[in-house]
Amino acid sequence: MDLKDLISYVTRALVDHPDQVEVNAVEGDRTTVFELRVAPDDLGQIIGKQGRTIRAVRAILAAATTRSNQRAVLEVLE
Template sequence: MLKDLISYIAKSLVDNPDAVEVSEIEGEQTSVIELKVAKEDLGKVIGKQGRTARAMRTIIGAASTKARKRAVLEIIE
């Protein structure tokens, strides 16, 4: 669910949506969602002063509260 959400948001932001890769590593209490985009799209996903990345992390936090599990977004270069 969270993986699909991040994938949708990232593909909407970037110029090269085919290069977007999202993987989820699930632990007992925490899920780590890894987002990988094309090098030229990295700035679009992070945003000015990290605002876009912070907004995505906020959305994940809210969505993971509903699932009663903690989720963390990692943007991989």
């Protein structure tokens, strides 16, 4: 399972409209930026209270990239 699939799997489990979850990867030299788009109704569920949910998803992503010399950033787009 690659990182894009991991982000997609985790976020689809959190939202009410899993069919509207999109994850795009923009790769740089050492950093990969993952752009996450969800339905407008699900934006609050992804961010969570005081950003706790998105912080947890970012922590999972960081843990998945520790063995490689890559850096991954997750951005939530509206």
